[in-house]
Structure formats: structure tokens, C-alpha cells
Amino acid sequence: MTSLLSALRRLVFPVATLLLSACGPSAVPPGAAAPLPVLTRSNSQTAADFLELFFRLESGQTLTQFTRYEHPVKLVVAGEVPKAAWSEIDPLLRRLRNEGGVPITRTRHVEKADLVVEFVPRAQMRAFVPDIACFVVPEQRSFADYVAEGAQITPWADLQTRGQALLVIPSDSAGQDIRDCLHEELAQALGPVNDLWHLSDSVFNDDNVHGRLTAFDMLVLRLAYQPELKSGMSRAEVAALLPALLNRLNPAGGAVEDVPSRLPPRWWAQEMQLVLTPSLAPEQRLRMAERLAAFADSRGWEDNRRAFAHYLAGFHGLSADPDRAVQHFGESRRLYADLPEAALHMALVDLQMAGVFLAADQPEATLFLAEQAGEALRLADDRADLALSYLLRAEALERLDRGAEAAALRLDSLPLAGYGFPGEAALPEVLRDAGQAR
Template identity: 45%
Template sequence: MRPLRALCTLLSLGLPLGLLTGCMAPPLETSATPTRAAQQALPDLPPMKLFAASGAPDSLPISNADLARDFLDLSFQLESGRSLPVFTRFEGQIRVGLAGQVPPGMARDLDAVIARLRREAGIDIIRLPSGYEGNLNINAVPGEEIRKELPAAACFVVPGITRLSQYRQARRQDRTDWTRLKTRSKLAIFVPSDAAPQETRDCLHEELAQALGPLNDLYRLPDSTFNDDNIHSILTRYDMLILRMTYAPELRSGMSRAEVQARLPDLLDRLNPGGRNVAPRHLGATPQAWMNEVARALGPGISPANRVRGARQAVALAQSYGWTDHRLAFSYYMLGRLSQSQDPRAAHRYLLQAHQLYSRDRGTRLHAAHTAVQLAAFALAGGDPEKALALLSGRAQVAREYQNAMLLANIEMLRAEALEQTGQPQEARRVRLDSLGWARYGFGPDWAVRARLQEIAALNPARGKSL
């Protein structure tokens, strides 16, 4: 299940305007007058930009010891914490049906990820022609219909059914209980038909990964969509390796954890030979207490004050565990974002701490690109466009590599504003125009693109905005 962006994907910069603390730092109003260049860009938007159909950037080498531990923890437990008695996967060819109110571009994005699954994970998977039902069926339905069934979900995958209308009865009959499966034979994925193109694509990647492979998420994984922080919007090389392991001939549905564990050393020697000589990271398990505080900070129906308390406690717990990894950084990031409206200066300190932690490891450079955007917004609001440009330097390439149009649009919009403030109007106009094509894919409707453009223009302190 992919949580609602508005509740749980702070780093995606995809929060609707005005929700929680707003989308940029410091808190913004959308009524401010945009710059002249921004006004010129408002009436007509350029065509939507699309990423080339390619794989994700190379992942850092991972030890086979870490990979074996990750695979077992991912494959034999649900996100809820319930244990799975046996290993399950599809046996035989996976035939994907696509039905419902399919928005433009969704079939293209689906074909792209299916091609990657065949090429990078070695999975025998095909998409059926329109109108045909497979053993894995993707349904595009209005987001409101999804939230009627799971209020905090943007999209989800479930066994035992084909259509959303079957869900409630199947749930009452326990046909949707993953712990009862011995193999995977019929699954359905439900994605929003009325979301921004990137949100729909991200749902396809995450839900396909769980439909085909592990059902758990682990906060200790920095380079994976199998992580509830939702930093990664497309399947990573690490994810593809996990899925290649899932469909390795050494394994089969019905195996116990001990049986799978016994086969992993030889399997990993074959699939990840370099991992024999990589030192394991030995990241500790993520305690439930910390995850509970993250849920309090980001979950549905929580008051703003209680969200901040949850984030503060997450930081305190992370420090008490002695963490120095991306989980401590994420704790600071949550606290920074959630503190912006009450204490912008403190929020800036927390975001800076998150950025420094993320920047220490090449494996979290995507995370660092997100925090750089937040800090650049503070720099612009503080009248320091040169600092904003320095923070954003090289970040657009990272966003392109990870195919995150929303992040890329924010980077380019901020760069354009900074360039204009430093007396480079022609370059600012070019960069801003480029950002709008990506924003149409990342944010969706034209009003959302225009609102974000105006929101960033409002950071200019010359129009009365300051920290």
C-alpha cells in the first residue's frame, strides 16, 4: 500500500497547498504577486515532459550478508508486523490486465516498468491487450473510491479479487488475507485515475513490486521503494535485485523461512558475486517505538501540535539508539517540515541537520536533493539567491536520474527565481520554461503548476516575505 502523499510523503514536495505546513519553506501564501517572468509563464504552459524509458541509477555495492537478511525480513513479514508462514510468488507467466478509467500516459508508464521487470529482474511478465483479464489486474479508479476502502491509501494491492467492487465481501471472507496464501494466483492493484501522472506512475512501481515480491517495508533500507519514507518514486536497482532473487529457480512458493535461508548463500553468490567481498553495514532493526512516533507525526487525523510532538520524539529516540544513518536524518526532516509554521528558525536548523546527514553518503544523494530544495527556499526567502544556487547545483541531474519530475520542477523553479534575483533574466526564463514541462507531469493539473510557480515567486523578500 502506498500512503497518501499528503500524509506521508513529505520529501516528495507533493503536499497540496495549505496542508500541514505547506510545500515550501517558510510557510507561503499563494496570493502574492509573482515576478514579471513568472507572470509571463502563467497563461500558457508548454507540453508535458517525459523521462526516457530507462533503468534507475546504479546502487552502491551491497554485501550478501545484508542482502540475505533484508530478503528474509522483507519476504516473511507484513507491514503490520504479522509473520508470513511461507514464501509466496507467482509460479509461471504473469499476465497483467489493465482496466478502468485509464488516464493518458498510464499504459506507457506501465509498459516501461514491465520492460524493466523483464530485463532487470528476469521476470516472465507481459501486459495483455485491452479488455483481457490476467492473473494480475491493474484497475484505474477515482481516488475517492480507493479512500472509501482504505482512507489513508493512495493505491494498494490485494489478493483474491479482480475488481474493487469485490473487495469488501472478499475481506469479510478472509480471501484478502496474505497469511493464508500458499502461492500467488490472482491479485488486483488499484491506482488513482485522477491523480497527477507521476503519482499514478509511482503507484504502479510500488504496488507492482509488492504484488510480485516482498510485502513488507523496512525503514533501514535507504535505496529502495520497500521503505515507508517513500523517497524513491521508481524501482531502484536494489529493488530489481530483490525481485530477481524472488523469482530465482532455487526458490518456490510454499517454502519456509528456514528453507529459503538455506538456499540464499548459493543464490546470492550467483546473482550478486561482488557482494561476497563487501563488508556488511549491520544496520540495526528499526524499533516499533520509533515507527509509532513516525506514524504519529505523519498519520491521518493528527493535530498539528501532536504531529510535532511525534517528530520530536522520533528525533529523541533516534539519538538514543545511537543512529547516524538516514533514519536519524528522516527524523530531523520530519521535525523541520512540521515546525515551519510555528518556529521557522528552528525548522531551518533541523532541515540543515537532515541535509548534512544525507550528504555524507552517496547512497542518499536523492534524499539530499530534497533537503537542498528546502534549504534553498529558506535562502531565497532570506535574500541570499547565491546560496540558493549553490545548494541547488547538480541537484537537477540527480532528479533526472531518479526520474522524479516533481522534485526536478521544484529545483528548476527555485533556480529560476534565484537567477532572476542575481540579474540573469534570460537564463531564468529558460530554466523556468523547462521546469513547467516537468511540473505538468509531477503536479498534474495546470492550476497546481501555476500555484507552485506563484508560491516560489512569493519567496522573494522584495515582496514582503521574510523569515
């Protein structure tokens, strides 16, 4: 364990003094969603990403035409709707209208709705899609119809324009999971049909780090709903319009120029999906994650593809080889430090390392890392991981004979955990698994 602790100290403590000197109270209370940051990415990369998001599926299949809604969108909420859902839906629709430029409103009439958000019990949903938290399918109006048709769906590639779509979310999910599902799946129903592994500033990435639609995501939707674009346009036609549209919507992003493709090989993307599959054996996930990280290193990628591969290799290697896991976390954090909007990713790396320090009975280091992660988690309104950071801090304080502070933190973690996790039964498990990813 000595080499493990040395590696962590080399990684963390050179910046500890600077960070701790800035640890004043946060202006954002726990659970409050902070304003999204100003977009700083280039229009060149945004244009390239937009085309890949709309003209390619996750399977790698290319699409021949652009699709979106060509009329004001009506959304209805159906099924066993949990109370937590109502506080998420209307604020999200306001953001989609105001920031994303999408003409969307809620209706109470299923027959008038373009989009149906249906809540069903998790067990019922998992009988058909066991490894998916929530999903959206085109040309369906209800979960019952989806089941009756044998869970067959109309391929996105067959759409001429956007029409009827069904979003299915487990009714017994935690509040945070409901929010995250609403943001990502509703955005997919309205816009991008693809996820891109290199994006560190978007929900359109299967790393599932960002839960709320980001400034980049809203720009993508606003682009999609500009009057110059229409369903049926080819990739070349859309590409020809993007420079002028981006100059209008994001003038600070500069002129649009060609950029190298960031699409990874298909085998790499497929294995990334497998590493995230809970039903796969842990040793298989570790071998795959190590292979993915090594390949990303060999290609010299300097984006989320490589950073997240190292994160996964570290996470899945914690039990087998803690020293090696910490090396992966260190490389992941180094890469994220140079990426846009990656503070949340770095916070999740810090939580992993805080758990390692706690297991090594190093409470001071645990406390520092968990506190360091807290600000980004608060700003992202990631209450599940913020609750975990509180519990890590509380355990560290307990070991430092600061019991009163530990008790206060545990109390403060309860409302966060109540939103971030599906029930009280999850809390002891969170504490037992402190330092592991959700």
C-alpha cells in the first residue's frame, strides 16, 4: 500500500494548499441547480459534432437525412407518475424553450401528444430491457403498445421527420435518476440520435456523467430548430448552413473549419458499452477497460475517450490492483484537467481516490479529496455523489475524533441521498461502497 499512497500524494498534494485556501462556503446551497457556464468551445468542433450527432447512430450506421419536429411539440406525462417527476418536467420544458429554442409545451391529452413520457415499475421495464436505465423509442404511444408489438421499434433511420415518440422511465427511480432520464431521453427524442464518447461537456455521451443538459447541448438543439434547417436535408446541405448559423448563435466560437474526426473504431465503442454493462463479469470488464485505455494511449487521444477509459480501468481495478488503479485515476484526472466542462469528471475521480485513502486509513487525505470534489458536485446538482462525498468526509472526521462534525455531515447528507438514491436501504450500501462509482 505504500506505493499506492505515494502515488496519490504526488497527484493531489502539490495543489492542496491552493485549493484549501479557497474553501469558503459555497454560494450554491446543496440541491440548487447553478447557472450553466458560458460556452467556450470552438464552432469548428461544434459543427463537426452536430453532424455526427444527427447523421450517425450509436451502432455506427449513417443516416441520409436530417430529422426534427416541424411543428410545435406537445408532451404528455402518463403512467405511475412519481411525485418527484413533476418538479423536474416543467422546469426542463422551460429550458428547452428558452435555451434550446424548441417549441414544446405540456398537454393533458394523450391523443394530442407527440411525446409520451410514461412511468412504469422498474421490474416491468427490465423484463424487456434489463441493462438500460430508461429509453426512448419512435413511433410508439404507450408501453403497453411497445410490449404488445414484441418490443419491436421503428428504426431511427426510417424516419422522414420526427413524430410520435415514447419515453419510458422506471416509476420507482430516485429523483436524480428521473431528472437525468428526462433530460437525456427527451433531448434525444427532439434532436440528436447519437452519443459521442469524446464529448466531456454533454449529456450526449454514454459515460452518464452529466445529468442536466449543458450549454453545448442547448446550442445543439437551438441549431437544430433554426428556420433554415428542415427535415429531409442531406448531410451536405446541413453542413453548408452550419457556419452562418453558428456565427449567429455563437459568434465567440470563431469561423468553422475542418477538424479531424474523433470517431473511435467500432470495436472500441462496442467494448466501452460492454464495460458499462452490469451483467458482465467484473474480470471481463477490467480486461476490456485496460485494453481500451491502452489503445487510447497508443493513439494519443487527448479527450474524454482516453480520460474515461482510464477512469473505468481504475474503477474496475480497485480490488485486483489498487496501485495500478490509482495510476489510471491519475492519468484520467490529468486529461480531464485540460478538457472543457470536466470539473464534474474530476470530482468523480477524486471520490474514487478518497475511497482508496479511506480504505488505507488515511483520513486527512480522504477529507481533503472529498471536500475538493464537493464544489463541482454542488454546481452540477449531482446530489447522489454529493451525499457520498459527505459520508466519506463524515467517516474521515470520525477517525480524526471530530465526532460532532461527522454527525452534522451525516445529517446534511440525508436530503441529498433522499433525492439521489432510490430509498433508505441504499444508504448503508453507499457507505460500504464509499469510493466506488454509482
